[in-house]
Amino acid sequence: MDWREDCARCHNCVKKACVYDRHRQETEYIRNLSDVNALFFDCMGCFSCVQNCTKGLLGLVVNPAYERLGNSYWTPEIIQTTWMQAETAKIPVSGAGYRGPFSGPGFDSMWTDMSEIVRPTRDGIHGREYISTAVDIGRKPSFLTFECERLAGKHPPLVSIPMPLIIDMDSPQHTLPALGPILRETARRTGLIAIVNQHDGSFTRDDREPDLSHVAFHLDPKAPPLPKEVLDKTKLVEMPDSLDVLERIRKLKTTYPDIVISVRIALDSNGCKRAIELADFQEVEVIHVAADLNGNEIGAQNPRFIKDMIREIHTSLVENGRRDEITLIAGGGIALAEHMAKVIICGADLVTINLPLLIALECQLCDRCRPGMLCPAKLERIDFEYGVGRMTNLIAAWHDQLIEVMGAMGMREARRLRGDVGRAMFFEQLEEETFGKLFGTRR
């Protein structure tokens, strides 16, 4: 909100125009100087004061600080909605229809389906049936063998979490040691899992971390192994991909047969191929493929987007008959709850996120997370409870949004959403089917 001089002090804006009472609160805002800007951030943009000002002095402009938030992928809209969800734990709701572009690159080029009236097994989000968002991580045998009416052999270990989401390690650009304990506590409170670098200095002795079931260590092959008493308490670990990864899995499994091991593969030009290859090996239970922060193929000139790479991997695994045995985790570029649902539809079992949790703490993605640089969100001194609360709120809001999307589809289990591209509509396909037939070739 902005105004010119020559105000008549008629108080029209104060008394009548602003139904949100923002102008009346102006003096209080100004009294507390640290919140002086809040007046401007709280404006709802309804133009009522602008249009009712006796002398026509008020105007609305786009806040330049808002426009500076984030970058071309992590847009100001994404950052703002993440803040709102972290503050309230609510699903963002608004009126007046959709305001955005028709479609866009990446996840914006697909829509999710809804069920109308002809599917007899479905129920809505306000219905009587429970919608499960739980997923299982681990290798699932393609069939079970019984002896004397009892399960023969030992079933491979599985880790179940209540939502298809894992907290990933900080990206190298956004490393803040103080956040480690906050991320782990968030994982514990939400029942999820946080991947933790085994070198994470903030990770302390097991007496301070009695519950390691919500931690998955990222094991560095060059580092000394973690103590047995630590690994005994963990359910899931992660290894970076390497030529000897199978050997390392075998070795770890010999000592810890009940640990689920995930292999992290960078989605570079060889990433998809490597993921498909590894899935053929019995030793591999879980594959975690990670694109860059914006969901793009790493190091490519014309990068593919994560949704397309996941579709490729998923389809190949289906064709090879391996899909149901392997757990596929996708990370990179998951910025909104809808991305989680969409990447699962494209073929992932679950996703990893980190940046959205950082943004939940009011990070503006200014990319100044370096020693000696000031963090505008003061993340290095963030209060523990505040941080955990904001992250937990965000995850709760994402969970509810996943249920909204699944409810609309008539889908009662997140497990069944995986790879169900029939529950999605893709821009290219719809364009071809609709306008391609009418108008020829798309330029």
Place this chain on the structure above:
Amino acid sequence: MASFSVQEDSLKGILPEKTLQTRVPQKKVARVVKPAPSRYRNSIAKYIVRRSSDCIRCGKCVQLCPYGVHVDKSGYKYFAEPRLDLCIGPACEKTNHYCIAQCPQRALRMVENPMMQVLGDYRWTADMILATWKMAETGDIPAPQYGYEYHCGNSGGGFDKLRFRFPDKPPVEIDGDDIDTSIELNRRNDGRPRIRIDVPWYGGGMSFGSVSNITQLAKASTAVAWNTFTCTGEGGYMERLRPYDDHVITQVATGLFGVREETIQRVPIVEFKYAQGAKPGLGGHLLGDKNTISVSKMREAVLGISLFSPFPFHSVYSIEDHMKHLDWIKHVNRRALVSTKVSTPTDVDMVAVGSCAAGTHIVHLDGGYGGTGAAPDIAKKNIAMPIEYAIGKVHAFLEAEGVRDTVTLIASGGIRTAHDIAKAIALGADGVVVGTAELIALGCVRCTRCESGRGCPRGIATTDPELAAQMTVEWGTQRLINLYSAWRKELVQILRRLGLRSVKELRGRTDLLMHLDYSDSAEHKT
């Protein structure tokens, strides 16, 4: 103009005696275009003319400007605030009455209003909002010199990339008065009324609760004036709507709020809402704050709690079940047409054909980007396909199944202008339903706060009596009558340029369209 005004005698023997006895005299509203200026002190204009202290108040600008932008009130020391909404901006430069150049003191300067960046969005651009306001104010198509680019939005797809392939000269010269914009809503020959509306659109369902009673009444009055319809939405049937019964569609949705036999018997059309574009597959949701005393009374619900219309209808799991629904309504009201409102899933064509087989008169597709009420952002953006895809898909499938001419296909969800209406019809719809555009005409700025707290700060989508009192039914009605008038003029202009005598001839004429992203290499079929 064609009309379907109900003769009281004709209802005898059709409606139960009790319903006939409770029927109230129906209102008549004249279709008269009159100026209906903004209800705000300051208008938002595309251009701003600033006056510096160098002004000597010679009055030349007042004399020059044919539009009346500059206001010099006698008895005042300074000029009054200029009527910037009348200024045509840089288009004036080439004229000899350009005040900026003609001012002897060079005391005037013109800038583009920085608020244009704040107003509107990709779908409803600032120009589109201003043009809609202008139409609601004057009842006319905005003059080209205003420079409003309002035929298309800026969404980068769908209607915003479609253009009409206008010939250099109309293939046949047709007088505007000879062009028919009416459509029929009953194509079944089933003995029920062959309802014809004068324009190929009607007002969308907005419940009392989602919008104020003043908004609802203004919509209803406009429907009477234009011989078309408005829809109650799912929030009950206000007693004050009864004088408009013959132009009201009442909605039956899963919450069944306010649905009674007598309300079904009052109206010529009953709409089953299976889903809506704002939140496809999620049912309805009125947030607790908007559930005021009057709303809770109307909906027979507890004051202040959020009200859900749970999705889906648990009485409908098949087309046969759907048919039972339709039969129920047809039995309760033997003169009513039945409309089936669905959203746009991937199998929308199958749904439409199924509904047609079940006996619906109107298939109403509500596209994924539509809606006026509160909805989760994730649903608005992501769930169900945009209406532009669904229209063609359903139209083609209904044709392939040989049932296209037994059903009326109505599209909604992102219809903003007369051009959108014409494009939707060219893609295959018979007509459209509009919602947001009406709210814009009433002064909505799309701040998206329809759902929060007391509701709409502009007094449109609110149930707060104080906020709702910002406008009157008379003013709202006039704005909407004017908007409809401007739209009809524009539609007639489009049809005339295409050489079509009736809007019915436009249906499915994709050969008259082009898409900016396509090479136009396909062979067109009419």
